[in-house]
Amino acid sequence: MRVPSWFSPGLLRALRAGVIALVVLFSVIAAIPTPGNFTHETLKQPTVREQLLLWLRILNVLGSSVTEQELGDGYVAFAQGLQRVRRTLLKPYNGLSRITGTQQGWALFATPDTRPARLVVRARIGKRVRLLYRSGDAEHDYDADFLEYRRVRALYNPSRSGPPATYAGFAERLSERIFDAFPDAREVTVSLEYNRITLPGEAEAGEAEEADKLSFRRKAE
Amino acid sequence: MIRRFVELFDEREPPHALAAVRILVALVTLFDLAVIALSDLPAWLWAPLAEGGSSPAADAATGPLVYRLIWGLGFGAYGLWAILLLSLLCFGAGFFTRTAGFVFVFTYAATAMVNDPADRGIDRAIRIMVLILSFSAAGKVWSIDAWRKTGSFRGDGAPESAWPRYLVFAQLVLTYAAAGLSKGSPLWLPWGGYVALYVILRDPVYANADYSFLAEPLPFFITQCATAVTHAWEVCAPLLLLAAHYRRTADRPGRLRALFNRVHFREVYVTFGVIFHLSLAFTMRLGIFPFAMLAFYPALFRPDEVTGFVDRVRSFFSKCWARRRLGAA
Numbered sequence: 001m002r003v004p005s006w007f008s009p010g011l012l013r014a015l016r017a018g019v020i021a022l023v024v025l026f027s028v029i030a031a032i033p034t035p036g037n038f039t040h041e042t043l044k045q046p047t048v049r050e051q052l053l054l055w056l057r058i059l060n061v062l063g064s065s066v067t068e069q070e071l072g073d074g075y076v077a078f079a080q081g082l083q084r085v086r087r088t089l090l091k092p093y094n095g096l097s098r099i100t101g102t103q104q105g106w107a108l109f110a111t112p113d114t115r116p117a118r119l120v121v122r123a124r125i126g127k128r129v130r131l132l133y134r135s136g137d138a139e140h141d142y143d144a145d146f147l148e149y150r151r152v153r154a155l156y157n158p159s160r161s162g163p164p165a166t167y168a169g170f171a172e173r174l175s176e177r178i179f180d181a182f183p184d185a186r187e188v189t190v191s192l193e194y195n196r197i198t199l200p201g202e203a204e205a206g207e208a209e210e211a212d213k214l215s216f217r218r219k220a221e
Numbered sequence: 222m223i224r225r226f227v228e229l230f231d232e233r234e235p236p237h238a239l240a241a242v243r244i245l246v247a248l249v250t251l252f253d254l255a256v257i258a259l260s261d262l263p264a265w266l267w268a269p270l271a272e273g274g275s276s277p278a279a280d281a282a283t284g285p286l287v288y289r290l291i292w293g294l295g296f297g298a299y300g301l302w303a304i305l306l307l308s309l310l311c312f313g314a315g316f317f318t319r320t321a322g323f324v325f326v327f328t329y330a331a332t333a334m335v336n337d338p339a340d341r342g343i344d345r346a347i348r349i350m351v352l353i354l355s356f357s358a359a360g361k362v363w364s365i366d367a368w369r370k371t372g373s374f375r376g377d378g379a380p381e382s383a384w385p386r387y388l389v390f391a392q393l394v395l396t397y398a399a400a401g402l403s404k405g406s407p408l409w410l411p412w413g414g415y416v417a418l419y420v421i422l423r424d425p426v427y428a429n430a431d432y433s434f435l436a437e438p439l440p441f442f443i444t445q446c447a448t449a450v451t452h453a454w455e456v457c458a459p460l461l462l463l464a465a466h467y468r469r470t471a472d473r474p475g476r477l478r479a480l481f482n483r484v485h486f487r488e489v490y491v492t493f494g495v496i497f498h499l500s501l502a503f504t505m506r507l508g509i510f511p512f513a514m515l516a517f518y519p520a521l522f523r524p525d526e527v528t529g530f531v532d533r534v535r536s537f538f539s540k541c542w543a544r545r546r547l548g549a550a
Contacts, residue, residue, distance in 0.1 A: 017227040020384055024391060031395050033403035054407045099285070101330030101340070102349045106396050108342060110403040112420040119426070136425025146260055148426075150508030151339040155265075155275050157426055164338035169275030173265050197423045199416055200436045 026093040030104035034086055038079035043072050045160045046115055117158050117192040119147060120210065123178055124187040132178070134193070143177075158192060163212050175216035189215045230387070233380035237524040239359035240315070241531075242350065242389060245516035247313025250347055253509045254306050263298035266339050267332055272297070276336040287331035304328050312351065315364020322355030343510045349392055350517055357385030389520035390465070394458045396514075401455030409452050415445040417452075427505050454493055461490055461521065491521060 042048055056071055066074075097103045118135035121142070132142040146152060155170035156163065175188035191213040196205035257263060267288075268274035269281055278284070281292035291301050305328055311321035326348050333340035333348075358381035360366045367376030407413030408420060419441060422432045435444055464486040467478040495518075498511035519527050 013231050014227050016384075017230045020230050020388065021226070023388075027392070027395060031399040033399055033405070051406055054413060058407065058412050098334070099330060100326055100348060100352055101333040101345060102326075102352055103345060104395070104399065105345070106342060106399040107403040108400045109417070109421055110400075111406040112408050112417045113424060114408075114420055116424040116426055136428065136431070138431075148506050149256060149260060149262075150341060150506070150510075151257070151262065151266060152260075153426065153506075154338045154341060165277055166275045166336065166338050169270055169277065170265075173273065173275050195425070197420050199414070199419070200438070200441050 026090065027104055029086065029089050030093065030097070031106060032086075033107060033110070034082050035075070035079035037083060038076055040072065040076055042160070043076070047111065047113055047160050050114060051111065111160070113160075114197050115194050116197065117194050118208075119156050120189075120191045120193045121147075121174065121178070122189045122191075123182060123185040125182055125185045129189075143181075147174075156190075156192070158212070163192065167212065168214060171214040172216060179218050185218065187215060187217050189213060230382075230384040232383040234383040234386070235378045235524040235528075236358040236361050236381045236386075237363070237378070237531075238386050238519045238522055238527045239354060239357050239389070240361075240363045241519035241527050242517055243315065243318070243354050243359040244313055244363065245519065246347060246350055246354075246513065247309055249509050249513045249516050250309055251306070251313065252512075254302065254309065258302060258306075263302040266298070266336050267301050268298040274298070274336075276339070278337065279335040285331045285334040287327055288335055291328075291331075301328065301332065305332070312354075312360075315360040315366045318360025318364060318366055319355050322351050326352045326355065341508075341510070343508075343513050346392075346396060346517075347513055350389055353385050353388050353392070358382065359385070386520050389517060391462070393517050393520065394461050397455045397458035401452055401458065404452055404455070409448060411449070415448040418448040419444040422504060427507070429504060429506050432504075450493075451497065454490070454497065457490075461487060464490075487521060491518060494518065 043052060052068065052072060052075070056066070056068055059066055059071070118137075119133065120131070120135075121133040122129050122131050124130075131140045133144065133147060134140045135148075152170075154164070155166040158164070158167075171190035174190060178188045179185055191210050194209045194211060198205050257266070264273040265275050267276075267279060269279045270277060279288075281289060283289075284292075288301075291297075291304065294300070296304070305325060308321045308325035308328065311317055312325055329344065329348055329351075333344065361370075361381060362376035362378060363374060364376065365374070368374045371377050404410075404417070406417065408417040409415070419435055422428050422435060422444065435441055464481050467475075467481045468487070470478065471482050495515065498515050501507055502511040522530075
């Protein structure tokens with residue numbers, strides 16, 4: 001193929017540098033952390049509210065008279081404004097990053113969970129309900145290697161907005177796996193147990209809270 | 222300034238650092254694919270709900286194009302896994318490296334679209350790096366492609382475009398810096414008591430052992446120090462770029478330049494990174510994350526530094542082997 005005479009090596013080098021510069025620019029904009037799709041509903045989540053109250057205490061100590069309502073409203077307005085700007089700037093980049101799965105976003109343990117959830121799996125075998133698995137419980141670690149593998153864990157581990165969309169599907173697949181392994185099992189229950197992590201010197205956490213319970217009965221053959 | 226920018230991305234160097242990243246990333250990701258197969262997970266992760274999957278987004282009728290193509294051809298979840306495995310094997314071995322890299326990225330991206338929760342940050346990082354490497358000469362040395370072209374797996378080591386290595390370098394810096402800046406929770410900051418690592422290590426889902434002893438005064442203080450250092454280390458990642466510039470211009474004056482070069486800032490940063498990631502691997506259940514991040518590190522070094530390191534390792538093992546044979550004789 002004959003290259004047009006105006007397509008000089010210098011132009012090619014400049015074009016390449018320009019494309020690379022654009023990729024870097026979009027990547028940096030996409031990677032800059034933002035609060036995300038933050039709304040007043042997000043503020044009601046226990047972990048988020050805890051963080052808000054902590055910031056409120058810090059600001060009050062520094063002499064600010066801002067109230068919880070004002071801080072929450074201000075943060076929501078800031079977060080949503082930032083999200084709008086970011087969405088506009090990244091419009092040309094989003095399609096390509098989606099089909100290549102190369103979205104930037106590196107919130108790695110950005111907000112450590114002081115109320116982590118443990119996966120709890122029980123099965124009714126005969127007349128007894130047996131606790132098969134509970135996260136971090138060495139005495140109930142049935143199929144732990146499988147359940148603790150990072151991709152499987154991601155199917156049930158909740159974020160601040162609750163269990164992932166895959167939670168119900170995961171629970172159903174898990175129940176089938178347990179019914180296969182325990183021919184006498186009649187019912188499997190999968191749930192999440194929310195515990196509070198206390199810091200040294202803090203009062204002991206209260207009872208763990210069990211939620212997102214899903215039960216499955218063995219299908220009649 | 223624009224001219225210097227264009228010249229920077231016109232630089233050339235042998236592609237050994239990129240080849241090292243290619244091989245290490247492939248090895249780590251192949252391990253993950255092996256775990257998926259041995260755990261009988263392909264259907265769980267990627268099949269539609271009606272076919273044993275767990276994700277409502279896995280739909281053979283409305284899913285991403287690659288996914289619909291694979292299902293339309295009757296391959297199913299294990300077929301998807303096999304395509305990932307084959308393309309990654311070819312990429313890692315450097316066999317039709319570029320094509321293999323692109324096939325791997327687009328197929329891997331399809332798995333992310335049908336099951337977003339099971340696609341973690343490290344999977345995105347791997348795709349970014351493999352995509353960059355697919356545009357590079359990473360397959361021209363230490364590869365089957367090199368053997369096909371030159372008769373030697375080592376290739377001819379001819380200079381190739383250096384910009385892909387610079388991009389991998391920049392992406393690593395961006396990942397750490399963004400991770401550090403994301404840590405807006407007071408738990409990562411002095412006024413929150415620097416308790417983030419303590420909280421994370423007490424999380425029963427991520428911790429691989431009972432770390433309740435960390436509540437004792439000295440261990441707790443150590444976690445606070447580790448939290449502060451970790452956060453600072455991440456946020457300071459852009460200084461790696463400055464350190465690289467200072468190394469290239471070591472003959473110019475400047476106290477800061479001299480300081481960075483005297484303390485070997487890059488080596489200090491990398492050493493901390495290795496210790497940090499290995500510590501994560503030993504204390505937490507993070508899967509391939511620590512090892513995949515370490516797999517990107519060769520891009521922080523020049524090709525001659527990478528080949529020098531490989532030669533030293535080879536020489537060490539040769540001497541050990543020779544001593545063993547002498548001992549046996």
